[in-house]
Amino acid sequence: MKQFITGISSSINCLQLWLRNVELFAFDETKVKRCKKQVFLWTAVDVDSKEVLGVYISGTRSGLDSYSFLKYVLRFCINKPVFIGDKALWYKWALQRLGLEYKHETFGDRNAVEQWYFPFKHRVKRFWKRFLYHSTNTSIKEWCLSYVILSRIWRFLFWHYRITHR
Numbered sequence: 001m002k003q004f005i006t007g008i009s010s011s012i013n014c015l016q017l018w019l020r021n022v023e024l025f026a027f028d029e030t031k032v033k034r035c036k037k038q039v040f041l042w043t044a045v046d047v048d049s050k051e052v053l054g055v056y057i058s059g060t061r062s063g064l065d066s067y068s069f070l071k072y073v074l075r076f077c078i079n080k081p082v083f084i085g086d087k088a089l090w091y092k093w094a095l096q097r098l099g100l101e102y103k104h105e106t107f108g109d110r111n112a113v114e115q116w117y118f119p120f121k122h123r124v125k126r127f128w129k130r131f132l133y134h135s136t137n138t139s140i141k142e143w144c145l146s147y148v149i150l151s152r153i154w155r156f157l158f159w160h161y162r163i164t165h166r
Contacts, residue, residue: 022046022053022081026113027070027091029061032124034135041144042069045112047084050155052116052148053077057137067094074098084110120147 024047031038042056042065054073058065070083082101085091095102 021078023048023079024084024109025053025073025077025081026084026110027073028085028110028113028117029066029088030117030121032057032140034137034140039137039140040065042066043113043116044069044073045116047109047112050112050115051152055144055148057141057144061088061090063090063093063097066090067097070094070098070100074100084108086110116151119151123147 025044026047027042027044029040029042032041033039037059040058040061042054042058044053044055045051046053053076054069056065056069056072058069066088074080080100082103083091083095084103084105086106087104092102
């Protein structure tokens with residue numbers, strides 16, 4: 001039931017490009033409807049660059065899910081970043097288990113992940129607030145991967161436009 005999303009090819013050189021030194025990490029989960037059931041979409045965003053570092057889909061929202069997601073995201077970090085999240089109990093357990101520093105914020109730097117969810121949820125509303133009835137976790141994973149890649153391209157083009165038109 002659990003699905004990880006990564007935009008990394010199998011090339012070692014490509015993997016080295018994705019490893020980064022992240023200072024602050026905002027993470028959260030949101031509900032997404034699949035068929036008549038809810039699945040949870042977990043997202044981690046680099047606070048400084050606003051880049052999505054990982055997305056995870058699970059059928060439940062528990063300490064084990066947050067542990068699996070955070071452990072997966074840490075594979076792409078050179079250091080141990082500070083995690084910023086809300087007051088969910090399952091985060092605290094997973095972060096303590098991984099020996100990571102945790103900072104609770106309702107607004108502030110945590111808005112990086114909420115700013116990613118806003119256009120994502122807006123796009124999913126085009127599907128009447130759920131993915132199609134015959135969707136699978138794999139199809140949701142592939143759609144989310146495409147969305148992450150397109151959002152990175154859009155961010156780059158927007159950044160490039162701002163630089164060239166000053």
